[in-house]
Amino acid sequence: MxxxxxxxxxxxxxxxxxxxxxxxxxxxxxxxxxxxxxxxxxxxxxxxxxxxxxxxxxxxxxxxxxxxxxxxxxxxxxxxxxxxxxxxxxxxxxxxxxEFLLINHPLDCPVCDQAGECYLQDYSFKYGRSESRFDENKAKKPKKDIGKHVVLYSDRCIMCTRCVRFTREISGTGELAVFGRGHKEEIDVFQGKPLDNPLSGNVIDICPVGALLDKDFMFTQRVWFLKTTPSISPFGSGGENILIQHNQGRIYRIKPRFNAEINKWWISDDIRYGWQFVHENRLAELRVADAAHALPMAWEQAEARLEQTLLRSVSERGQGSTLLMLSPFDTTEEMFLAARYIRKVDPQAAIGLNMSRIDGQDQVFTNPTTGQVTYTIRADKSPNRSGAEKMRRHFGDNIVMFNDLASQIASGRYATVVLLADAIGHNDDELAALLSPIANRIVLSSRPSRLTGQATMVLPVCTWAEKSGVYENFEGRVQAFEKAIEPPEPARAAGHVFWNMLGMPGTYSAAQVRQVMADHGLSEYAAVSIPVHHEKVELMEFSPL
The missing domain is CATH 3.10.20.740 (Ubiquitin-like (UB roll))
Structure with missing residues (x-):
């Protein structure tokens, strides 16, 4: 070497x-x-x-x-x-x-969102002078709204051209360019062509100063208060590595986490801005429909009621009368525990899987000069379909396909359905209509919907940011992520619910479940952990600007 x-x-x-x-x-x-x-x-x-x-x-x-x-x-x-x-x-x-960079740079640090993570700030302290020798008037430039998510403070820009190169070489859309010469030089968009490509938010990440700022994050939180948790995107099958930045139980922004084999330094705007559902329209209570009334109850009562319902159903209708519907938004650990518990109560229980949300076709971005693929937005928006399919194969017999559900339900085969609802719904109404003939409809969901409205039992559960676990992307890469924030009461992880109902010892944790999974023939999960990625570039080549 x-x-x-x-x-x-x-x-x-x-x-x-x-x-x-x-x-x-x-x-x-x-x-x-x-x-x-x-x-x-x-x-x-x-x-x-x-x-x-x-x-x-x-x-x-x-x-x-x-x-x-x-x-x-x-x-x-x-x-x-x-x-x-x-x-x-x-x-x-x-x-x-x-000194040259700071000649026209305003003293905006007290009000600039980049303060605390600004290269100009850091390098001024480490490599700059202690005082300015420039007494002339600074050149003043306007603030510009250049796109749906991005605002440009031109007077803070140091003309590094990272953003220009990104739109030329990564997104391939070329909205940004350098206009003017000398001290009048500035970044801008072409007239009538705003910065609105699906990767536009990445220019905020790569800006080394406070010139390009996130409209969604502006003036909401000082970065030194933020805590950072490594995670995996729940917004698609790509398995993009992300960082959840949060404070006092609230998410403030999502940033990309470098992974050379998956998303490199980038994420799509759908991932960056899709997290708001975590704090909106959440289920506020456990509920059991009793005759014409909806009765709120505590978790211990709900778990006991759930088990009684399942045992009574199997006793009255026989084995095979239970249907477990998995969600490709849940972690593999949760699906493993759910299937294991349901098969414990009803050894012939059917296991189904909700259909994926497919948005058109994969959107592929390339460098126009080299033709190299720079990023792909996957059409399949389910983060853990591969993990769900693996769990269904693991539990073997009586696997029901989504397209066969209607005929089986119409035949009166099922007396009880336990549904792990999608965290981000796309076919709630269709699924509610499909499952309505089943007498006992038990729904574990993080949000109210038509499914929870017609359920006989509703159990509020966590979103991905409020629990830990693993997702498996479309390539079969198993990746772990950590819990970032506490869930709102009374929500708890679906895995926690089934861990308790299985009578497992100790406190529920995803890492402990993975060891149990390994003991039951799923050895590939034993060593799964969150890698500490180092941004190490294996090969650097020149490419024309």
Missing amino acids: PTMEVDGKQISWEGKKMILQACLDNGVELPHYCYHPGMSIVASCRICLVEIESPDPKDPAKLVRVPKLVPSCQTPAVPGMKVYSKSPKAVANQKAVM
């Missing part, structure tokens, strides 16, 4: 790397603004300039100092090279770049 020396520290790398990326992979910080590992290298911000000594091609044992500073983001790492980012010349450049 090749090595080089950076400010006296030996670092190594694999493959073809630029100096900057090799340093970042080894935890060595070099200041940078315009560089992003997912896009082309333009070397325009100049703050990453370093001094280097490189092996002489004629005499590799001899190091030759390059007479001028070089951009570390654009200079390939060479074995035996020495890099100086703290030499007098490199430090003087860092201070000069920061």
Whole structure:
């Protein structure tokens, strides 16, 4: 493995790397603004300039100092090279770049949403001067509404062009461009063409300063109050890795979490802004319909009533009279426990699965120059259909297909249905009409709907952000996620309900369920955990802007 020396520290790398990326992979910080590992290298911000000594091609044992500073983001790492980012010349450049960037930058930190996660703030402290020498009037630029989700503060922009390159190379839509020259240069959209592509929110993430801000998040919370929890997107079958940022039991925003094999640095706007349902229109009580009345009750009573209903149904109608309907929005652990409990009560119980919501076809984004696929929005909006199918196969006999349900229900086969409702409904009315002939309709749901309205028993359960577990994406990748916030009372995880009803020892946890699953022949779940991803880029190539 090749090595080089950076400010006296030996670092190594694999493959073809630029100096900057090799340093970042080894935890060595070099200041940078315009560089992003997912896009082309333009070397325009100049703050990453370093001094280097490189092996002489004629005499590799001899190091030759390059007479001028070089951009570390654009200079390939060479074995035996020495890099100086703290030499007098490199430090003087860092201070000069920061001074130039701050000439027209407003002192907006107290009111800027980027404060606390701003590269300009951090680098001003680490690499800048303690005071400004600029006494002239600053050039003032307008605030612009450039799209459905994004607002542009032009006077805060440092012209790194990350956002421009994103719309050209990742989304391929090209809404943003650089207009003007010199101090009048600014980012803007083309007339009549707002920034409204399905990936537009990513420009907020990659902006290193407070120029591009999220309309949804603006002025709602200071970032240093936010707590961050790794999670998996519940809005599609892609299995995108995300971060839930929350405070005091409320979600404030969703950010992408780097995964080189799935979503890299990006997420779609559907994922970014789809979380509001967690805090809206939630079920407020456990309810059992008794004759003409709806009776609220506690969890212990509800669990006892549920078991009595199931046992009475099997006793009166025989085995095979129970139908369990799984949801591809629930975790694999929850479906495992639900199926195990229902089959304990009724060994011949049928297991069905709600149909997926399919929105047209997969939407594929490519780099117009290279043709490389940059991101895909999956048409299948079910986050755990693969896990649900696996659970149905695991429990074997008496699997019922959705298209066969109508005829079986019409024949009077089922006396009781236990339904794990989709967290994000798409066919509630159809499903309610389909299941209405069944006498006992037990619905576990996070939200009111026609299904809960006609249910004989309603049990409020958690959304994905309020529980931990695993989802399995369309490729069969099993990925774990953590609980971010506490659920509103009286909701609890569906897995918790069936854990208690199975009489399992100890406190319910998804990790403990996975061990039980492994003991029952599902060994692939034993070692599933949340990986700590390091943004390590295996190969860096130049591509035209």
